[in-house]
Amino acid sequence: MAHARTTAPVRQSSLREHNLALVLKQVAGRHPVSRADIAQATGLTRATVSALVEDLIAGQLVIEVAGAPKSGAGRPSIGLDLDPDGPAGLGLQMNVDYLSACVVDMTGAVRHLEVHHADQRKRIAEEVLADVEALAATAAGVAEGLGLRLAGAALAVPGLVQDRTLRLAPNLGWRDLHVGLRVADHPVHVENDANLAALGEMFTNPNAGRSFIYVCGEIGIGGGVVVGGELLRGSRGFSGEIGHMSVHPSGPLCRCGAHGCLEQYAGQEAILRAAGLPDPGAGTIAATDLAAGAIAGNRKVLAALDAAGAALGIVLADTVNLVDIDTVILGGVYTRLEPWLRRNIAREIGARVLASDWAPVQIRPSVLAENASVVGAAVSVVRSVWDNPVEWIPTR
Amino acid sequence: MAHARTTAPVRQSSLREHNLALVLKQVAGRHPVSRADIAQATGLTRATVSALVEDLIAGQLVIEVAGAPKSGAGRPSIGLDLDPDGPAGLGLQMNVDYLSACVVDMTGAVRHLEVHHADQRKRIAEEVLADVEALAATAAGVAEGLGLRLAGAALAVPGLVQDRTLRLAPNLGWRDLHVGLRVADHPVHVENDANLAALGEMFTNPNAGRSFIYVCGEIGIGGGVVVGGELLRGSRGFSGEIGHMSVHPSGPLCRCGAHGCLEQYAGQEAILRAAGLPDPGAGTIAATDLAAGAIAGNRKVLAALDAAGAALGIVLADTVNLVDIDTVILGGVYTRLEPWLRRNIAREIGARVLASDWAPVQIRPSVLAENASVVGAAVSVVRSVWDNPVEWIPTR
Numbered sequence: 001m002a003h004a005r006t007t008a009p010v011r012q013s014s015l016r017e018h019n020l021a022l023v024l025k026q027v028a029g030r031h032p033v034s035r036a037d038i039a040q041a042t043g044l045t046r047a048t049v050s051a052l053v054e055d056l057i058a059g060q061l062v063i064e065v066a067g068a069p070k071s072g073a074g075r076p077s078i079g080l081d082l083d084p085d086g087p088a089g090l091g092l093q094m095n096v097d098y099l100s101a102c103v104v105d106m107t108g109a110v111r112h113l114e115v116h117h118a119d120q121r122k123r124i125a126e127e128v129l130a131d132v133e134a135l136a137a138t139a140a141g142v143a144e145g146l147g148l149r150l151a152g153a154a155l156a157v158p159g160l161v162q163d164r165t166l167r168l169a170p171n172l173g174w175r176d177l178h179v180g181l182r183v184a185d186h187p188v189h190v191e192n193d194a195n196l197a198a199l200g201e202m203f204t205n206p207n208a209g210r211s212f213i214y215v216c217g218e219i220g221i222g223g224g225v226v227v228g229g230e231l232l233r234g235s236r237g238f239s240g241e242i243g244h245m246s247v248h249p250s251g252p253l254c255r256c257g258a259h260g261c262l263e264q265y266a267g268q269e270a271i272l273r274a275a276g277l278p279d280p281g282a283g284t285i286a287a288t289d290l291a292a293g294a295i296a297g298n299r300k301v302l303a304a305l306d307a308a309g310a311a312l313g314i315v316l317a318d319t320v321n322l323v324d325i326d327t328v329i330l331g332g333v334y335t336r337l338e339p340w341l342r343r344n345i346a347r348e349i350g351a352r353v354l355a356s357d358w359a360p361v362q363i364r365p366s367v368l369a370e371n372a373s374v375v376g377a378a379v380s381v382v383r384s385v386w387d388n389p390v391e392w393i394p395t396r
Numbered sequence: 397m398a399h400a401r402t403t404a405p406v407r408q409s410s411l412r413e414h415n416l417a418l419v420l421k422q423v424a425g426r427h428p429v430s431r432a433d434i435a436q437a438t439g440l441t442r443a444t445v446s447a448l449v450e451d452l453i454a455g456q457l458v459i460e461v462a463g464a465p466k467s468g469a470g471r472p473s474i475g476l477d478l479d480p481d482g483p484a485g486l487g488l489q490m491n492v493d494y495l496s497a498c499v500v501d502m503t504g505a506v507r508h509l510e511v512h513h514a515d516q517r518k519r520i521a522e523e524v525l526a527d528v529e530a531l532a533a534t535a536a537g538v539a540e541g542l543g544l545r546l547a548g549a550a551l552a553v554p555g556l557v558q559d560r561t562l563r564l565a566p567n568l569g570w571r572d573l574h575v576g577l578r579v580a581d582h583p584v585h586v587e588n589d590a591n592l593a594a595l596g597e598m599f600t601n602p603n604a605g606r607s608f609i610y611v612c613g614e615i616g617i618g619g620g621v622v623v624g625g626e627l628l629r630g631s632r633g634f635s636g637e638i639g640h641m642s643v644h645p646s647g648p649l650c651r652c653g654a655h656g657c658l659e660q661y662a663g664q665e666a667i668l669r670a671a672g673l674p675d676p677g678a679g680t681i682a683a684t685d686l687a688a689g690a691i692a693g694n695r696k697v698l699a700a701l702d703a704a705g706a707a708l709g710i711v712l713a714d715t716v717n718l719v720d721i722d723t724v725i726l727g728g729v730y731t732r733l734e735p736w737l738r739r740n741i742a743r744e745i746g747a748r749v750l751a752s753d754w755a756p757v758q759i760r761p762s763v764l765a766e767n768a769s770v771v772g773a774a775v776s777v778v779r780s781v782w783d784n785p786v787e788w789i790p791t792r
Contacts, residue, residue, distance in 0.1 A: 015411075160751050167754050211631035225718065227628060234623060234720025235607035238751035241717040246748060248644065249710050258748040314645050318714055321637040322621065324630025352642060352654040355556050355634035358563055 016052075017390045019044060023052045024061060024389050031107075032065050032079025053080060059393035060086040061106060061385070082107040087151035087392055089381025090139055090183055093193060093374040094132055094157050096120055096171050096219045097282045100371070101135035103143045103150075104378035106385065108203055112142040113371065119281050125177050136183045151392075152381040153183040156193035156373035158220055160238055164190045170255050171220040191380065193373040194240050197366075198224025199231055199383070200376025201329050205367040212327035213319055214366070215242060215312070216373075217334040218283050221263050225323060232323070243267065245315045265311030268333050274304035284370060287336035294340050305340040312341060313348025320353045320361055331366035338365040412448075413786045415440060419448045420457060420785050427503075428461050428475025449476060455789035456482040457502060457781070478503040483547035483788055485777025486535055486579055489589060489770040490528055490553050492516055492567050492615045493678045496767070497531035499539045499546075500774035502781065504599055508538040509767065515677050521573050532579045547788075548777040549579040552589035552769035554616055556634055560586045566651050567616040587776065589769040590636050593762075594620025595627055595779070596772025597725050601763040608723035609715055610768070611638060611708070613730040614679045617659050621719060628719070639663065641711045661707030664729050670700035680766060683732035690736050701736040708737060709744025716749045716757055727762035734761040 019042075026038045035053055039046045056062040063083045086106035093100045097119050103112040114135060120128050136153065143150055157179075159169030164187070166177040181188040198214035208214075214224040221243030225232040232239055243263040244256050251260025264270055268286050272279050275293060280286055293301030316328055328345065330338045342363050349361050368375050385392065415438075422434045431449055435442045452458040459479045482502035489496045493515050499508040510531055516524050532549065539546055553575075555565030560583070562573040577584040594610035604610075610620040617639030621628040628635055639659040640652050647656025660666055664682050668675050671689060676682055689697030712724055724741065726734045738759050745757050764771050781788065 160754065162754060168750070170750070223718070227630060232623060232628075232719060235722040236720055236751070236755045238755050239718060239720040241750045244717050244748065244750045245714040246642075246710055256750055261748075314642050315714075318641040318711075319718060321640050322619070322635065322715060322718060323628060324632055324635040326631040352640065352657075354564070354566070354637045354640045354652055355632070358556065358558060359632045359634050 017388075019048070020052055020055060020389045020393070021387060023049060024056055024386055027056075027062055027080050028082055028386055031081040034077050034079055038080075055393045056389060057083075059389060061389055061392055084109065085147060086149075087382075087385050088143055088148040089378035089385075090136065090143065090150050090153035091196075091374045091376070091378030091381070092132055092136055092139075092153060092155040092181075092188065093377065094120070094128060094155060095193065095373070096158060098370075099128070099131055099135060100374045101132075101139040102371070102374045102378050103139050103146075103148065104375060104382055105148060106382060108379065108382065110371075110375060110378075111146055111148065112139055113374070114138065115371075117282050117284075121172055125172075125174050129177075129179065129181065133181055136181065136188075140184050150184045150186065151385050152186045152189065153181075154189040154191055154196065154377035154380045155179060155181065156196045156377045157190060158193050158218075158222065161190050161192055162237070164188075166190065189380070191377070192222070192224075192237070192240065194222025194224040195231055195233065196224070196376035196380060197222070197331055197368070197372035198226050198240075198329075198376065200368050200372045200379050201331070201366060202226055202229070202231075203379050203383075204375070205329065205364070207327070207362070207364045207367075208329055209327050209362075211325045212329055213240075213242070213316070213325050214329045214331055214372070215316070215334060216331040217266060217268060217337075218332040219268050221267055223319075225319075225325065227323060227325065242315060242319065245318060247311045247314055262311055262315045266308040271304050271308045271333075274307060275301040277301070283333045287333040290333070291336050294337075302340065305337060306344055309341040309344030310348060313345040314352070316345055316361075317349045317352035320349060320359075324355070324359065325361070326359065327362045327364060329364050329366050331368075331372050332370065335366045335369040338363070413784075415444070416448055416451060416785045416789070417783060419445060420452055420782055423452075423458050423476050424478055424782055427477040430473050430475055434476075451789045452785060453479075455785060457785055457788055480505065481543060482545075483778075483781050484539055484544040485774035485781075486532065486539065486546050486549035487592075487770045487772070487774030487777070488528055488532055488535075488549060488551040488584065489773065490516070490524060490551060491589065491769070492554060494766070495524070495527055495531060496770045497528075497535040498767070498770045498774050499535050499542075499544065500771060500778055501544060502778060504775065504778065506767075506771060506774075507542055507544065508535055509770070510534065511767070513678050513680075517568055521568075521570050525573075525575065525577065529577055532577065532584075536580050546580045546582065547781050548582045548585065549577075550585040550587055550592065550773040550776045551575060551577065552592045552773045553586060554589050554614070554618065557586050557588050558633070560584075562586065585776070587773065588618070588620075588633070588636065590618025590620040591627055591629065592620070592772035592776060593618070593727055593764070593768035594622050594636075594725075594772065596764050596768045596775050597727070597762060598622055598625070598627075599775050599779075600771065601725065601760070603723070603758070603760045603763075604725055605723050605758075607721045608725055609636075609638070609712070609721050610725045610727055610762070611712070611730060612727040612768070613662060613664060613733075614728040615664050617663055619715075621715075621721065623719060623721065638711060638715065641714060643707045643710055658707055658711045662704040667700050667704050667729075670703060671697040673697070679729045683729040686729070687732050690733075698736065701733060702740055705737040705740030706744060709741040710748070712741055713745045713748035716745060716755075720751070720755065721757070722755065723758045723760060725760050725762050727764075727768050728766065731762045731765040734759070
């Protein structure tokens with residue numbers, strides 16, 4: 001039998017590392033939490049928990065706060081929470097119609113956010129990267145001013161990524177763009193924007209749950225699939241290309257070269273065209289225009305949103321049949337348009353998903369909306385600290 | 397931040413359990429292997445490895461064999477291999493046109509296999525279950541005669557499973573069938589047949605790799621998705637329903653109630669109808685008839701296989717766009733028909749997958765063919781022993 005899964009061995013030396021991460025995740029999962037709660041939840045002894053917590057406090061990962069009020073007599077309990085002054089993540093985004101940067105601290109709070117709206121399609125890639133670098137420098141300066149140490153930086157891009165190369169961004173028309181950015185001595189990690197947005201939603205949207213698809217409608221349509229609390233990146237990191245799943249195999253020609261892709265039915269430009277509205281470029285304005293038309297009862301707008309909802313529903317039904325996620329999160333322009341898209345998405349899922357009688361699917365608007373990817377980029381850095389806190393703890 | 401992933405704590409008491417499984421997986425992964433190889437691969441000390449191996453030998457999970465010949469002088473090396481006399485798995489399958497049972501030992505070898513071909517659609521579910529029970533009793537008797545202890549049993553079924561209930565088997569017309577079977581004092585685990593087939597392929601097909609979809613063409617079409625060496629079961633275990641993914645949203649009505657499902661284009665009955673051949677019922681005969689027609693140059697048969705390949709290609713391109721698997725394994729009747737299906741599957745994937753320039757997809761016939769599910773069912777039992785060997789080790 002080949003292909004046996006091997007896991008890392010647990011040696012004495014790594015026991016502390018493993019348990020540090022375990023205790024930190026307990027604090028992150030339900031804060032404030034007491035040392036006694038952590039001991040009970042993990043099965044570790046109270047003495048062990050106390051020693052590990054001392055390390056986490058020394059590393060500025062955890063702080064003591066007032067705990068939950070106790071009933072009855074006794075000392076007031078001391079709670080533990082994530083340290084807002086601990087290591088922070090820098091998030092960057094390069095999108096078709098905006099560039100952005102943010103700083104997220106250990107607690108998940110967004111401490112800085114800057115968005116520049118402008119159509120990037122008419123520009124040279126290197127100039128766009130230089131603008132991203134300037135946004136990153138500003139954000140790093142803000143972080144320093146707030147007394148935050150940056151643990152790293154990640155850049156969200158609208159396309160296929162291999163290592164630090166943007167292989168293809170169909171809606172920007174770029175190919176094989178190497179991103180050599182560095183921020184505060186860290187090489188910038190590059191990742192697909194919809195994948196990062198899914199991560200952002202997972203950590204900030206209480207309705208996202210543990211198995212969902214984040215669908216982001218912009219000029220392109222991106223998807224990020226989370227199953228069992230883990231981002232599904234696939235064999236080569238190219239997962240989630242829901243915009244190029246087929247609605248009608250002989251439908252209109254897509255920018256990617258195939259026929260009948262979802263983008264040709266439910267992309268921002270396709271909806272505006274069907275609605276008879278001019279294209280304002282920026283997604284936020286497009287969503288506002290479409291929502292205004294729908295609220296005013298404009299029939300062409302309502303029909304365009306119905307058609308987009310049906311196309312999304314067909315592809316999302318395929319998605320649920322294939323990977324059995326229980327929640328759909330609508331991001332990008334879809335967040336604002338969710339009231340008009342929901343009905344047809346639900347109808348197609350109800351009609352086409354074999355298990356729909358036993359496996360209901362929730363449809364929810366994104367909490368982070370257009371900032372999901374840039375926040376998710378910063379969250380990916382914070383999460384790497386959670387996964388490996390030992391690096392931040394001073395040697396004794 | 398909610399939804400932080402918590403992992404199990406590692407305490408001293410579970411260290412041995414973890415490391416027993418780790419050493420056993422080393423033996424399973426590349427046998428024969430020496431104690432020194434294991435120490436090197438895991439980072440455990442040679443003394444620790446030797447003590448763990450002693451336990452695994454006492455539990456009849458591992459045996460000593462002649463090792464790989466050494467160059468130069470010195471003692472001949474002693475290798476370790478999985479023990480063929482160790483705990484074994486019993487696999488059962490209930491399909492539309494056959495019932496089967498098998499016994500797989502610790503090494504993955506099939507020690508017993510019995511298949512009864514007959515159309516089950518005209519029968520009462522309880523009578524079918526009684527026949528499965530009889531096959532199981534025979535298999536358990538054979539295992540006992542071979543001196544094998546059964547570690548458990550699993551049943552592969554063609555439909556949606558919740559716990560031990562077959563919620564829906566569209567092609568058998570059954571709903572909500574509770575399976576209370578017990579074999580040799582073990583309750584029989586029930587699982588979707590395509591999921592188990594994917595597991596069977598993963599452990600026996602050297603070409604399957606770590607991220608693939610197993611597609612099983614029979615009267616229904618099932619799918620099992622493996623990503624990163626793990627079966628993707630989804631939020632509620634209903635993943636892999638590729639037969640009900642959409643080819644044309646307004647296509648022919650499917651047995652499931654939706655329109656244009658893959659089964660209506662590439663299911664065994666649809667191919668036979670398009671080919672103008674009578675339906676022999678059993679998949680093996682259908683595949684042989686179709687292959688004979690194709691070899692003879694029968695134009696209707698060739699056109700039917702081309703159409704089925706194109707429909708499969710559309711849905712598999714959607715699959716690759718969504719989850720980025722790198723291999724497609726063709727099972728059921730598709731195994732025999734792979735030479736004629738391959739071209740159109742490859743064409744659609746090449747045209748429709750956004751990342752196809754950087755992420756080639758291999759198309760391979762199944763190694764286990766119609767026995768993939770029943771062998772996978774037995775393998776699932778053996779794998780549970782690999783995951784938790786401590787139960788089999790006598791207390792000292």
